[in-house]
Amino acid sequence: MIKKIGIGDVLYRSLMWILMAVSVIPLIWVIRTAFIPSGKALNLFALAAPTLENIRHVFETVPFLQYYGNTILITLLVLVVQLVLVTLAGYAFARMDFYGSKVLFVIFLAQMMIAPEVLILPNYSLMVKLGLNDSRIGIALPFFASAMGTLIVRQTIKTIPYELEEAAQVEGASFMQIITKVYVPLLKPAFVAFGMISVSYQWNNFLWPLVMTDSVSKRPLSLGLAMFAMSFETGAQWSDVSAATFLVCAPLLILFVVFQKQFIESFVHSGIK
Numbered sequence: 001m002i003k004k005i006g007i008g009d010v011l012y013r014s015l016m017w018i019l020m021a022v023s024v025i026p027l028i029w030v031i032r033t034a035f036i037p038s039g040k041a042l043n044l045f046a047l048a049a050p051t052l053e054n055i056r057h058v059f060e061t062v063p064f065l066q067y068y069g070n071t072i073l074i075t076l077l078v079l080v081v082q083l084v085l086v087t088l089a090g091y092a093f094a095r096m097d098f099y100g101s102k103v104l105f106v107i108f109l110a111q112m113m114i115a116p117e118v119l120i121l122p123n124y125s126l127m128v129k130l131g132l133n134d135s136r137i138g139i140a141l142p143f144f145a146s147a148m149g150t151l152i153v154r155q156t157i158k159t160i161p162y163e164l165e166e167a168a169q170v171e172g173a174s175f176m177q178i179i180t181k182v183y184v185p186l187l188k189p190a191f192v193a194f195g196m197i198s199v200s201y202q203w204n205n206f207l208w209p210l211v212m213t214d215s216v217s218k219r220p221l222s223l224g225l226a227m228f229a230m231s232f233e234t235g236a237q238w239s240d241v242s243a244a245t246f247l248v249c250a251p252l253l254i255l256f257v258v259f260q261k262q263f264i265e266s267f268v269h270s271g272i273k
Contacts, residue, residue, distance in 0.1 A: 030249070033242035054243035058228070061240070064247060066217060067224035074140045074220060075202040081144045082198055083191060089145075090153025091179060095165070105154075112147045117207060124211055134214045143202065149194045156190040157183060196256075196263050203252055221248045 035050040058064060093105050123142045124133070132138030160183065168178045206222040213219050219227070225248050229241050256263065 027249075030242045030245050033239055034246040035243075036239065038237050038239035054239045055247070057240055058244045058247065062224060062228050062231075062244075063216065064221075064224065064244070067219055067221045070136060070218060071203060071220040071222075074136055075199055077137070078140045078143045078202050079195060079198050081140075082146050082149055083195070085144060086146055086149035086153045086194065087179065087184065087187065089150045090157055091183065093150065094154045094157035095162070109147050109151060112151075120208065120211055123208075127212065133212060134218055135212075136218060139205075139209050139212050139218075139220070140202075142208070143198075146194070146198070148197065152190045152194050153187060156187055160186050192259070192263060196259070199255070200252055 034054055035052070036048045037051060038054065040048050089108075093101060093108075119142070127133050127138045127141070130138075132141065164182050165178055168182050173181065204222055205220070206226065209220050209223045210226075213223065225244050228244050
């Protein structure tokens with residue numbers, strides 16, 4: 001039996017293809033321009049053998065390896081601390097019945113409604129008072145707590161039978177043993193879902209590092225890319241700018257391609273609809 005396709009389905013699918021093309025074409029152009037000679041960068045129909053000259057010029061012009069190191073350090077530091085804190089906070093809101101817990105949870109989630117840009121000035125003032133301005137820890141510190149991560153973990157814990165915790169208590173397990181041996185293995189899908197969000201946000205974070213850093217040695221990739229694109233050294237060479245952009249985007253693209261199945265499944269298992 002042949003299924004009839006209505007006009008609504010045709011319009012919907014056409015719109016999806018158009019949106020996909022609008023999203024993918026700039027990325028394809030960046031990748032293509034990064035690996036062709038600079039003299040042919042703006043010629044969309046130019047054919048040339050791929051070259052790594054643009055990548056080499058980027059590494060010779062700016063300290064991209066240092067930018068990579070700063071970004072990886074900040075991203076991993078934020079992720080590790082976030083996973084510890086959201087696990088404990090999510091457990092507290094899911095399992096502990098204390099006075100005002102629901103009100104406190106709503107207040108805690110309210111920060112998701114506040115744009116991070118609104119908090120830049122008070123956060124910067126606090127970092128200056130702590131002597132953490134122009135430091136990697138100062139860039140990472142305001143992101144240690146996460147309302148979204150707490151919500152994901154809390155909702156996942158609520159789907160885990162409480163009998164598992166009771167059985168562990170009968171066996172004499174301590175609180176930390178219950179967390180690490182019972183809940184953490186079952187929270188892996190939630191950790192993957194939140195981890196991908198956290199890593200992508202920190203990897204692309206620009207405004208806060210721009211406010212916090214004064215020295216080149218503390219810059220992350222996003223800020224280094226912006227400074228490179230605006231510097232006179234590039235001479236407005238689109239091939240060099242595209243090569244630098246590719247170097248910034250490539251790790252996240254590879255990460256998503258490799259873990260896309262786990263990423264999608266993690267949202268399903270973590271209860272995010």
